[in-house]
Amino acid sequence: MTTAAIIIASLALTTSCATATATSSGTTGYRVKRIVAGTALHTVNGLALAPDGSLLAASLASETVSTIDPATGKAGALVAQPHGRSDDLVVTPSGEILWTDPLAGAVKKRDRDGRIRTVAQNLPGVNSIAFDRSRKRLFVGQTFFADGLWEIDPKGIAAPRLVARDLGWLNAFAFGPDGMIYGPLGKRGEVVRIDPHTGATSTVATGFRQPVSVRFDSHDRLYTLDGATGQLIRVDLATGAKETVAVLPAAADNMVIDRRDHAYVSNMADSSVVRVDLTTGAGRALTKSPLAFPQDIASEGNTLYIADSTALRRVDPRTGKVNEIARRLSSELQFPSGISATKRHLVLTSELIGTVQVVDRTTGEPVRAVDGLDKPADAVELGDGSLVVSEPATGRLLHIVGTTPRPLAENLGAPTGLVLTRDGDLLVTDTTGGRLLKIDPKSGAVTEIARGLGTPRAVAVAPDGALVVLDTAAGQVLSVNAHDGQHRVLAAGLAVGHLRQPYARSGGLAIGPDGTMYVTADRKNSVYAIRRTGR
Structure with a gap:
């Protein structure tokens, strides 16, 4: 079987002093010059597609939820610091946004009128989030600070329901055509299948270094992103066989797949989003920066x-x-x-x-x-x-x-x-x-x-x-x-x-x-x- 692999060379960390512009100083005697030029988009983590086709990007470090135009790469802040602290996010069909805040142990929601509220709390390390295919039931996973899978009420009325504990740090997961959850376990280097009713787990594929995201394309083929190696891998559901579709820089953190089978892959260390054609493996960076968020x-x-x-x-x-x-x-x-x-x-x-x-x-x-x-x-x-x-x-x-x-x-x-x-x-x-x-x-x-x-x-x-x-x-x-x-x-x-x-x-x-x-x-x-x- 042929493996189509790419390396996004355009993400090389270079810049030019020629692009720097001086900033006016507050007093005479000093001049200010920008020697490294970057973007205003910081450390991208989770991604989601909005009903209008735009991308939404979560950022834990910069505590911001941003919008990204997939055609131009232009970005803008949607939820500012500190309310936008987020690691992963989903969008409802009506345009409401829900995101996880691992440090607060909370799931937050932005209503269509811009109001922000907490719909679930007391979930330390809450990280990954996904709707089932009916878009009615919502699930979240915990990593690092705790280890579990929960079903939560997107309206924030019913108490969270524990599905499973001690899975092995479930990261960005997705629902398959059989109604099962398919997700990466960072602690075990595996992709697993989880019954959302009972929490029963079975292994789909092994041998990953740090799997961070699992998604399905329009043909219900399964893809896994390995954040440590940057590999975007197609996984056979029946056999667990793996085929590398693209190779991206390490620190790739999450992805989302659109209806045309383009995967948008985030990289927190490059503050980048790369669009990958899952058929050919060809990729193009929508946005990138030589510095991700220099604190x-x-x-x-x-x-x-x-x-x-x-x-x-x-x-x-x-x-x-x-x-x-x-x-x-x-x-x-x-x-x-x-x-x-x-x-x-x-x-x-x-x-x-x-x-x-x-x-x-x-x-x-x-x-x-x-x-x-x-x-x-x-x-x-x-x-x-x-x-x-x-x-x-x-x-x-x-x-x-x-x-x-x-x-x-x-x-x-x-x-x-x-x-x-x-x-x-x-x-x-x-x-x-x-x-x-x-x-x-x-x-x-x-x-x-x-x-x-x-x-x-x-x-x-x-x-x-x-x-x-x-x-x-x-x-x-x-x-x-x-x-x-x-x-x-x-x-x-x-x-x-x-x-x-x-x-x-x-x-x-x-x-x-x-x-x-x-x-x-x-x-x-x-x-x-x-x-x-x-x-």
């Missing part, structure tokens, strides 16, 4: 490092070229939202799952990890190898030796960005209090350096010792006088601060060895370079 940035030597939500990337600041170190599913990388750099390591925080990963700066291979933290925003590695982590949700800094955390400083408002000074002190931004604080890493003593800084998400120290803060609410970079707390605007009008609830959670700042300031413009998946005029 933070670090500088070491002459390289920039990006915590890109579902990938870890490096950027050459001279050319704007983006290269990848690691991505979700094909590596052990978690969901990086904060980043700092040392000579040997990158320290990554994941607000989404409450971890800190220390990885090799060159290979991205994990060195160690700390779990069980409460929405960590940033972390730095001290000279002795211990870590200091900011937890804005708890208002404290933690000092971690090995894997054991202890409070270093508390009652700090909402501490987010961290940096070490040349003297070994810690600087941290209080994003809700508009303050810049200095913390003694040994005693935890707190000194206020400045206030009135707006919504400071990140802080950096220039080679000459100058202090710089990123105010994400106002979209500006501020210099701060460490002696008297006075500050002035260096650049304004920056596309930063996509995640603002309940505090500033995205947008990063770093300073290179020549004093150039770099900002992750997270709202546009871009990177700015801010330099003195004439440099």
Whole structure:
């Protein structure tokens, strides 16, 4: 049997400084240039087709439900942050949208009049969602935080009904022509058949690395997407035989198939949607971005490092070229939202799952990890190898030796960005209090350096010792006088601060060895370079 395989070469992570445009600065003496240009669509997860033929896209990291025109790839936000936090979604024939929020353990619904409400809750890790073929009965699956399959009431009246437990992390599933559920089990690397009445399970196909989505085409042929390998595979229902139809980049997350047997495949690490002809295997990217959702940035030597939500990337600041170190599913990388750099390591925080990963700066291979933290925003590695982590949700800094955390400083408002000074002190931004604080890493003593800084998400120290803060609410970079707390605007009008609830959670700042300031413009998946005029 012939296998039609494609590699979407157009998704290579390259960009050009020629496309960058300068942003007006807030004061004379500095110029702003965009060195990496991206899109406004972030980390695409689940996909659904609306009655009008448009695509709907879920995003867990950016907490947004978006619309995508399948003809042009043009995208727009439909449900904004924080209500749009979503991993998978379905659309009713009348145009109502239901989506899963794994972190809240809830299923939410947007009525046709735009009203948003919760129709099911207390389902931790609720992830996949699908109607049966009558479009009347609705089912959801749990992964990571729990493991189960439930039937829920789309109107939110009846209590959820448990169908089965401990399946093996059921991801995006679909109903077959026999009325059975066909779904991928990420924990077992299998596609299974599940009776929606009894929960009885049987194996259809095995040997997948990380199956994430199962769908049927118009001829009721079964397709499985393997997120770790990027393979889109046709599976024979009777024998379990597999035929690769297309090969896409890893971190493919979900898919939907239209009436013409075109599969639309999402990729969270590339912020892309690719349309694949299931007959020929030919594919075309509708939308893509060299950066998926750059939440933070670090500088070491002459390289920039990006915590890109579902990938870890490096950027050459001279050319704007983006290269990848690691991505979700094909590596052990978690969901990086904060980043700092040392000579040997990158320290990554994941607000989404409450971890800190220390990885090799060159290979991205994990060195160690700390779990069980409460929405960590940033972390730095001290000279002795211990870590200091900011937890804005708890208002404290933690000092971690090995894997054991202890409070270093508390009652700090909402501490987010961290940096070490040349003297070994810690600087941290209080994003809700508009303050810049200095913390003694040994005693935890707190000194206020400045206030009135707006919504400071990140802080950096220039080679000459100058202090710089990123105010994400106002979209500006501020210099701060460490002696008297006075500050002035260096650049304004920056596309930063996509995640603002309940505090500033995205947008990063770093300073290179020549004093150039770099900002992750997270709202546009871009990177700015801010330099003195004439440099």
